[in-house]
Amino acid sequence: MKQQAYYRNIWDNDNDYAVDDTYLIVNCTGCQVMQSRYVANSVRNDYFLLYMVKGNIRVQTGELDTSMAPGECIIFTPHLPFYFESAGDQELVYVWVHFSGNSADEVLKSCGLPTGKVYYLSGMEEIIQTFQSLFRVFSQRDLFLQLDASQYVISLLVFIGRNVQKSKLSSTNLTNRIESSLRFIHENFHHPLTLQQLADMEHLSVSHYRTVFTESLGMSPYEYILLQRMNRACDLLRNSRLSCADIAEMIGYQDQRYFSRLFKIKTGMTPHMYKKRKNE
Known part of the structure; x- marks a missing residue:
């Protein structure tokens, strides 16, 4: 064109x-x-x-x-x-x-x-x-x-x-193909997860697993795992007195600065700003 x-x-x-x-x-x-x-x-x-x-x-x-x-x-x-x-x-x-x-x-x-x-x-x-x-x-x-x-x-x-x-x-049928790995993600998102590990659970190649996952949920496995982590972080920031460093570690990040950077990208504010705003 x-x-x-x-x-x-x-x-x-x-x-x-x-x-x-x-x-x-x-x-x-x-x-x-x-x-x-x-x-x-x-x-x-x-x-x-x-x-x-x-x-x-x-x-x-x-x-x-x-x-x-x-x-x-x-x-x-x-x-x-x-x-x-x-x-x-x-x-x-x-x-x-x-x-x-x-x-x-x-x-x-x-x-x-x-x-x-x-x-x-x-x-x-x-x-x-x-x-x-x-x-x-x-x-x-x-x-x-x-x-x-x-x-x-x-x-x-x-x-x-x-x-x-x-x-x-068609997404219902697709979701059935990744049911086991989805449940595993929800139970283990705070641990390191690899595409190969998730794909093996569904007996699919990595590329096929990524395609089925994205078509089913509208986002990549990485984006989905990140979403679970950030949602949990928001919950802890709202409802606990844990430090940002403790929360970062609880959802799978040893580097608090890296966690803060990802959090700001997803929410538009730092964890400290989010916690302060929710407590006002």
Whole structure:
């Protein structure tokens, strides 16, 4: 795909508008193509849907801190800062659309799509075709621009929602494949755990185990283990008088500084700040 961008207001190359007098409106759309490192750090008033076509990016927004690969998409929340950067110097390609409207929330809820989450979608060709149709509508710029554009955005959201629904229906069967290792993680997350150890419990290769785990729970085994540790740390910080060093050791970290760094990445504050705020 080629780099391109289209704007509702051609006199404003930002088109960052929160609209409340129209059902759904598309502010801008396009395709980003970069051959070198790319960084985006912003906050917008409208919804921002990003779909990865090629390359990888690291994404941070709200409590989310993860990587995205081709076939994955995210809808950034209005008024919430977001940051993403490309991984290395590989070519990066993603398509995007910004939209707003007094029913944007309702449409997203109807499609079962909370913002600020990464979704894996099958059917890249269909998604790209929808975006190309959206680009064509903006190129024509006739009286039906917004009606047509809104229609294609709703089609995208419905397509994503159906993918998510199918994934949830199949996740039960996938979770059965990793039931033993999941139980083991919950009982032993405070001990060192390896992917090989967990994969052996389910009689799967490491790569297959990682794939099944991620498809089932929407996060990698490492991210899941980290989540259990940080949740336990929050619980201990709220409800005990243990020191941060003691809590770090209890959840599996001998290095308190490393624990504090991870905790801040996940919660946005240090353990000391979290404990102080909860006790106020």
